[in-house]
Amino acid sequence: MYAFIDDSGDAGMKFRQGSSTHLVMSMCLFKTEQAWLSTQRALQGLPDFMKTAGEFKHAKMKERHKEVFFKQIENEDFYVRAIIVDKTKLTSQFLASHANEMKTHFLKQLLTHTWGQVQDCKIIIDGADLQAFGMKSTDYLFEKANENKKIRVASEVLCADSKTSLGLQLADMVAGTIMAGLKKGQPMRDTDRWRQVRQRAYQPEGSWWLFRTRPGQNK
Numbered sequence: 358m359y360a361f362i363d364d365s366g367d368a369g370m371k372f373r374q375g376s377s378t379h380l381v382m383s384m385c386l387f388k389t390e391q392a393w394l395s396t397q398r399a400l401q402g403l404p405d406f407m408k409t410a411g412e413f414k415h416a417k418m419k420e421r422h423k424e425v426f427f428k429q430i431e432n433e434d435f436y437v438r439a440i441i442v443d444k445t446k447l448t449s450q451f452l453a454s455h456a457n458e459m460k461t462h463f464l465k466q467l468l469t470h471t472w473g474q475v476q477d478c479k480i481i482i483d484g485a486d487l488q489a490f491g492m493k494s495t496d497y498l499f500e501k502a503n504e505n506k507k508i509r510v511a512s513e514v515l516c517a518d519s520k521t522s523l524g525l526q527l528a529d530m531v532a533g534t535i536m537a538g539l540k541k542g543q544p545m546r547d548t549d550r551w552r553q554v555r556q557r558a559y560q561p562e563g564s565w566w567l568f569r570t571r572p573g574q575n576k
Contacts, residue, residue: 358478359387361524362467364486365415365532368456370444378445379539382463383532384438385524386475386562392434393524399430400523412519413526415533426530427550437531437557438474438564440467441539447568461492463568468502468510474562477512483525484516 362384369376387393400413403426409417413426440463444453452459468480480502487495495514502511519525534554538545545551558565 358475359390359393359524360475360478360480361385361522361528362464362480362482363519363525363528363532364460364464365529365536366442366444368444368459370447370453372445376444377536378443379536380442380444380459380463381532381535381539382440382442382460382467383528383535384467385528385531386436386438386478387434388436388562389434396430396433396435396527397523399433400527403429410520413523413530415530415537418530423530423534423550424548427534427553430527431549431553435557436474436562437554438467438471439531439535439558440566440568441535442568460486464498465501466566468498469504470564470566471508471510472561472564473508474564475510477509480511480514481517481522481524482514483519483522485519487516 362382364380364382366377366380368380372378387396403413407413407418407422407426415423418426442463447453452462464482468475480498482495482498492498495516499511499514502514503509517525519529531554534550538551546555555565557563
């Protein structure tokens with residue numbers, strides 16, 4: 358298995374000063390190497406003019422190009438596992454006042470609440486995110502992912518540069534699409550790309566966790 362993880366939003370709590378109201382953590386999960394290589398080839402077939410500074414970036418991509426991006430991968434075989442946090446309803450004062458710990462906490466939730474769907478997986482996160490989370494290595498995440506001794510979730514937890522990792526760019530596009538749907542509401546949710554992301558998050562392989570609900574509760 359291969360999994361690529363990225364986020365959208367920030368860990369700030371100053372909503373009147375521009376902090377995002379939500380934080381989204383997304384995992385793109387490939388159950389086989391063949392599935393990942395097929396998706397990688399599909400992404401390589403997209404034109405370079407859709408990229409910004411050499412990578413596909415949701416926040417900087419034109420709307421029509423976002424539709425082209427997801428149309429290109431509509432028949433590829435992967436799943437989405439997402440945690441969606443409404444920070445305006447976050448009750449933990451510790452997380453609310455410690456930005457690094459907030460993102461680390463929800464990244465850990467993504468790795469530990471897998472319900473047997475992620476096993477012996479090579480997990481890739483953005484190296485820049487690791488630094489932003491205040492971690493010097495991936496050892497902590499590897500240990501947490503495998504804390505349930507009955508299931509080995511991670512075979513490896515690695516860092517990569519999003520500029521050279523199409524998997525991380527895909528995770529960015531997925532996280533950004535979810536965030537856009539939260540911000541823009543129904544008009545965004547009527548798009549093909551939103552529907553594709555949402556369908557890939559159906560259980561059991563996928564997950565759509567609204568953090569105000571119990572783990573595993575899809576709505």
